[in-house]
Amino acid sequence: MLLSALAYSHALMNQTIQPGDTVIDATVGNGHDTHLLARLVKDTGKVIGFDIQKQAIDTTKRRLIEAGLDQRVQLHPIGHENIVDILPPAETVSLVVYNLGYLPKGDKSIITTPGSTLSSVKQALSRLKKNGLVLLMVYYGHQGGEEEKDVILDYVESLPQKNYSVLHYNFLNQKNSPPFLIAIEKK
CATH class of the missing domain: 3.40.50.150 (Vaccinia Virus protein VP39)
Incomplete structure (x- = not known):
């Protein structure tokens, strides 16, 4: 399963x-x-x-x-x-976890943003132990979510393979902007 x-x-x-x-x-x-x-x-x-x-x-x-x-x-x-x-x-x-988007059952106008998230991910990677993980649950089905998703994907795709392994885990046949996971492991 x-x-x-x-x-x-x-x-x-x-x-x-x-x-x-x-x-x-x-x-x-x-x-x-x-x-x-x-x-x-x-x-x-x-x-x-x-x-x-x-x-x-x-x-x-x-x-x-x-x-x-x-x-x-x-x-x-x-x-x-x-x-x-x-x-x-x-x-x-050893690990940094993110749930991007807005607070469930909270104010949907308060969202994570591309600039602060990108800054945070860069900081997280700078403090990550060898074999440590940064996990990003990307919820993007809201206003501003697509922009944040694109900024994060562009950044993680550019990470050097010799230093990081980057996994993109998602279901391709689901509707309505299904959330996906990005896992970054420091080598």
């Missing part, structure tokens, strides 16, 4: 993250990925989360407290283009 793009991203998280790792949720949203990441890093690891929306930070914080995982997570109410401002200079990460 083929996995959905989101299920495949979760499978990659489970495969990549080890207890004690530092990982980033660049768009915490409703906290589902943040919760999974916090479980995977265990007590010795750390999750750093970003979101510009107070609703997203509050929802995620509640979810983590209810699960007893809040001590493993640092939530920052700022955009994901601030990774290098928050991550200590010598620290590297």
Whole structure:
């Protein structure tokens, strides 16, 4: 059975993250990925989360407290283009995950944008450990989504093969702008 793009991203998280790792949720949203990441890093690891929306930070914080995982997570109410401002200079990460688009059940006019996302991905790659992953779930069926999708695809297609492996995982016969996954592994 083929996995959905989101299920495949979760499978990659489970495969990549080890207890004690530092990982980033660049768009915490409703906290589902943040919760999974916090479980995977265990007590010795750390999750750093970003979101510009107070609703997203509050929802995620509640979810983590209810699960007893809040001590493993640092939530920052700022955009994901601030990774290098928050991550200590010598620290590297095993995984960075993005869910591009808008906050489900939130204000659909607040979206991720090509410029901030591209800046963030470049920062994430600069801090990624060898064999680490950047996972981008690309939701683009909204105003502004096509532009962000195109900017991200152009960038990841230009990454040097000797340094990165880039996977584009999507279903070709689905209608209505189905989300897809981009996985970047640092060699």
